[in-house]
Amino acid sequence: MEKYKSLHLWMIIPMVFMQFGIFRDYWGDFTDNGWSVHIHYWTGTIWYLYLIIQPYYATHGQLVKHRTNGIIGMFLAGGVCITALSMMFRDITNANDAAQFADRFGPFEPWFFIGVAAVEIPMILAFGYAVIMGIVHRKNLESHAWWLISTVFLIMMPALGRGIQNIYVFKNLEDWPNINIMGPTYFTQFLIISMILIAAWKLKKLKHPATYLAVAINIYTCFLEPLGKSEMVELFLRTVIRD
Structure with missing residues (x-):
């Protein structure tokens, strides 16, 4: 328990990274964002906040609050998954717009948005699986x-x-x-994988299944380009996701 005493402070770091990344996209055109965008942003943000306050409650003698908030948090996690899945039609819409307005989209060709959809689905499913495993192992x-x-x-x-x-x-x-729009993507994945490994090393969880899953998902994201350019992947996504 002692090594988790300061975990709530360490969890501020990924929160800052996430807010830095989304700040311009969300707040830059706040009034133009759709309802689903607002709901997804705030459920995701509150989930990150929960992962700051929950370790604090658990390690500072407030287990009753920790357990109560844990139940609410599971409801919130479901919201993160569902809102993320509900917004995926935007990837298909962007792919269509990129094909129609190539001059405006420039390097963001249709395959890029198809690739984004292809990596987001496993990402969301992995998130849901990790939450469920957190519930299953609640006594450990x-x-x-x-x-x-x-x-x-x-x-x-x-x-x-x-x-x-x-x-x-x-x-x-x-x-x-x-x-080269894939350059920033590779750099992003390098940063995230580095953070995973540093956190896992600090908490002695390098060989934990959750570590393997998080690293695997972020390595998979590096294949965004070939996935986006695959006709079979595009056909599947356009069949199951309607813009």
């Missing part, structure tokens, strides 16, 4: 805590990736539209 502090902590690294990519991508594009505007 070590495993319960790490399964839930790992969720922040499973869903960090979309927010952090956008932030890093925005900075990269802005700094290379003179090369538009000949910009």
Whole structure:
């Protein structure tokens, strides 16, 4: 229990990374965002906040609050999954718009948005699985805590990736539209995997299944381009997701 005393402070770091990444995309056009975007942003943000306050309650003699908030948190986690899945039609819409308005989208070709959809589905499913495993192992502090902590690294990519991508594009505007948009994606995954391994090392969870899952999902994201350019993947996604 002692090694988790300061965990709530460490959990602020991924929260800051996530907010940095999504800040411009969300707050920059706040009034233009759809209802589903607002719901997803706030459920995701509150989930990150829960993973700050819950370790604090658990390690500072407030177990009753920890357990009560844990029940509410499971409801919240379901909201994160469902709202993320409900928004995936936007990837297909963006792919269609990129094909129709190529000059405006520049390096963001249709395959990029198809690839985003292809990596987001396993990402969301992995998040849900990690939450369920956190519930299953609720009586085992070590495993319960790490399964839930790992969720922040499973869903960090979309927010952090956008932030890093925005900075990269802005700094290379003179090369538009000949910009390598996969560069920021690879860099994002490197950052996230590094954070996973550092956290796992600190908590002695390098060989935990949650670590393997989080690393695997973020490595899988590196295949966004070939997935997006696969005709079979695109056909499947366009069949199951309607814009």
